[in-house]
Amino acid sequence: MAQKLESKERLREICRVAARVFYEKGYDxxxxxxxxxxxxxxxxxLYHHVGSKDRLLYEIMNYxxxxxxxxVLQKVKDIADPQEKLRQTIVGHIDLIVRARDQEITVILHENRSLRGALRKKINARKREYIHYLEGLIAQVQERSGATPLLSPPLAAFALLGMVNWLYQWYRSEGLTxxxxxxxxxxxxxxxGLLSTA
Amino acid sequence: MAQKLESKERLREICRVAARVFYEKGYDxxxxxxxxxxxxxxxxxLYHHVGSKDRLLYEIMNYxxxxxxxxVLQKVKDIADPQEKLRQTIVGHIDLIVRARDQEITVILHENRSLRGALRKKINARKREYIHYLEGLIAQVQERSGATPLLSPPLAAFALLGMVNWLYQWYRSEGLTxxxxxxxxxxxxxxxGLLSTA
Structure with a gap:
């Protein structure tokens, strides 16, 4: 068990360093x-730890x-009220994108053209799971509000992901905001926007 | 003049093809x-037409x-009402991202780590000009609404850009929406969201 944990931490360390190198030089x-x-x-x-370059890229995204x-998700899992749970999820997701620590990993996660085949499918499945989680919460929030919403849960979830994930393109903690x-x-x-009605 | 136009069209054709190759194989x-x-x-x-690989990437982004x-912008420039002008700008920008024709160019424009130095600055200056245009319109729309806005014009402009530009990550014209x-x-x-008040 201790060995397994150590090997997980070692893999994560490799991922963090490799993310920085990919970020600087490009994957290719x-x-x-x-x-x-x-x-x-x-x-x-390195090959012993990660298997292949593709696999390493996959491990970074998986990380x-x-x-x-x-x-983010572990911290909000016990919140019962859907609106509060969604709110705290957004707060956590913004915090994740905005803090500089994992910047390179964020970039690599969103610019995923380099990953192909089965590994790409696995990462996309994890991303899709998160999107479905957001859609489910959004649907509950809209239902409870009792009004006819302007935006379907999938369109609302992607609007949210766009606003939040785009932060990595422009937000700098040393800036004015x-x-x-x-x-x-x-x-x-x-x-x-979510709770307005037509 | 005819020759200049022809050479511009030739450069654009090179940009379209090169964008596809970069998209498939990565810039590096x-x-x-x-x-x-x-x-x-x-x-x-090819070198005669574009000078260097860096320059070619720049030309694609510039295109x-x-x-x-x-x-988009030429079509709305004569609209006097700021809200209608902003609305039509958003409609045009969504259309640009959503239509498949220029998909590769869109991707390259938003994943611009590969461009460095003076050429990167030039592209960023053009992007910034568009952001300032959006901020200006948003400020006018908010002023006319007379209410105290929740979101400052820069934060609103980036929220909008996030929602719209993120479309290239998920929107497929053959999908349900x-x-x-x-x-x-x-x-x-x-x-x-923009016109709500605190």
Missing amino acids: GASMQDIAKAVGLTKAG GMDILDET KQDELTPAYVDFFFR | GASMQDIAKAVGLTKAG GMDILDET KQDELTPAYVDFFFR
Whole structure:
């Protein structure tokens, strides 16, 4: 058990370093040799840990989805009220995108053309699971509001994901807008649009 | 003049083909030889037209911004009412992202890590100009509504760009949601959030 945990932490460390190298050199531009050197492993040692370059990219994306799960979804899972649960999910998701720590992983997770075949399907299935979770919450929130909503749950979920995930394109923590201003403004904006009626 | 037009059209054709090759192989993975072959030029001929691989990437992004200008902004420039002008801008921008024709150019425009230095600055300046245009319109719309807005014009502009640009990640014209349902739903959603008051 201790060994398994250690090996998981080792894989995550490799993912974080490799994400940085991919971010700097591009997926095609970065060689396994570059990554091994950055991690402090031999090339053979790196292949032993991750199997292949494709698999490494998959592990980075999977790690990105793990972070969402562990730092956002686990924290809200016991909230009973759907509106509060959705609100806290959005707050957590914004926090995840905005903090600089996992920036490279966020970018790689959203620019996933390089991953193909079965591994791409596995990541897309995890992303889809999160989208369905959001759609379900949105539907519950709309039902409870009792009004006829303007936006179907899938369109609302993608509008939300767009607003929030796009943050990585422009938001800089050293900029004028602070996170404690951004987050409530976006949450309120989303709920106003969501709960308006035709 | 005719020659200049012809050379512009030739450059655009190269951009469209090269965007497809970059999309398939990645910027680092695609060689100038690959692109020359796809365009039907010798490698020397391709370099003659575009100067360098960096420059070619820049030309593709610049072409993407030209399309926005020509097919969206030119069409709305004479609309006097700010709310109608903003509405038609959003309609046009959604149409641009959603139609499959320029898909590869859209992707390349938004995943711009590969471009560096002065060329990156030039593209970012064009993107910033569009953002300022949106912010200006949003401020006018909010002023005319007379109410205290929830969202500052920059935050509203980026929320809008997120919702709309994210479409390229998920929207497929062959899917369940048709564009004539999507577009008014997103436009109304945005305006509800924008014009709500605290």
